[in-house]
Amino acid sequence: MAELGVLRGEHRVELVEGEIVEMSPIGSRHAACVTACNDAFHACAINAVIWVQCSIEFPSHTQLQPDVALLRPRADRYAAGLPRPDDVLLVVEAADSSLVYDRDTKARLYARAGIEEYWLVDLTRSTLWMHRHPAGERYTAMTAMQSGETASRRRSLRAQFRSPTCCRDELYGSGLAFLTELIRFISSEPALRF
Template identity: 45%
Template sequence: SGILAPDARVELIEGEIVDMPPIGAPHASAVNRLHQQLLDAVHGQVIVRGQSPVRLDSRNEPEPDIALVRNRSGHYRDCHPGPADVLLLVEVADSSLRYDRDVKMALYARFGIPETWLVNLADATLTAFRAPGPQGYAMAERLRMDSPIPVPGLDGLSVDLADLF
C-alpha cells in the first residue's frame, strides 16, 4: 500500500508533494470548454492534454489544466512531456489563483515554457505570460476575450474564448 490514496489530487513541485484543491463545477466547465476550443483549433497538429503531468525535472512534475505539446509517436505513452515538448500550458484558477500565479508561473518560466495562460475565473480574465527566464516571465499580457487569441507555436491558428466565462 502506498503513502497516497489512489484518488489523491497531488503534484510534485520543488521536490514536495503538494495537495491540489478539489475541482469545482466552474473550474471543470472552463477547463473542458477551453480544451474543446483548443482541440477544434489545432486540427491534430499538436497534442492537447488535460490535467496530465508535465515532467520538468526529477523534482517538478506539475499537472497543468491543459498542455499543448508537440506530436510524438505513441502520444507520450512511455514518458511524460518535458519542457522542450511544451508549446503552451494553461492553468485555470479560482481558489488556486495566488498559488498558480506566484509559484507555478515562476516554475514554468524557469524551465523555459514559452507561453502560459492563467485563466482567472473570479474576474473572467486570461493573462498570457511570455518570454520566460530564470526570474520569471518578462511579459504578462491580459488578453481581450472579445477577439480571437492566437495559439502559440501554430501560425495562423486562434481560439475564440468569448463564451468561456
C-alpha cells in the same frame, strides 16, 4: 506512493521541488473551463497533443499537472515517457481557489523551465492572463483580457496575439481561434458572472 498506501487514488497532488503539494479540488467552474479549453483546441484542429490534467516532468524533482497543455506531436503520444518542458508548446491553468498558487508558484516554475507561453484563466475575475517570453523565474511579457472588454480592445489584443509563440510553426495560427473561443466562454458563461 499510491502503491505504498501513502496516497489514496483520489488525492490530487503535484511534486514541487521534492515536496508533495496537495492540489485544490476541481469545482464546477474549473471543470467547465478545462472542458471549454479542450473543446476549443479540438475545434481548431490543432496539430499538437492535447494533454489534459496529466503530469509533465520538470527539473529539480518537480512534476506538475497543468489543466491543459499543448505538446509537440509525437507518434507514441508520450506513452514511452512523460513530456518534458522542451515538449510543451503552451500551458493553460484555470484558477479560482488556486489562483495565488497558479499565479505565483506555477508561473515561476513554468518560466524557469523555459515554457514559452503560459495562459492563466482567472475564474474569479473572468480574466485571461497571457504570459510570454520567460526569463529566469518570470515572464517578461504579460497581457490580460477580461470578459467585459470592448470589441475594439478585443480586436487589438487578438492582433497582438495573432501569432502566439506556441502557434508559430506547430499550430499554424490556430491559437487565435482558440483565444477567441476561450474569451467567448469567459464572456458568456453565466457561472462566471457575479
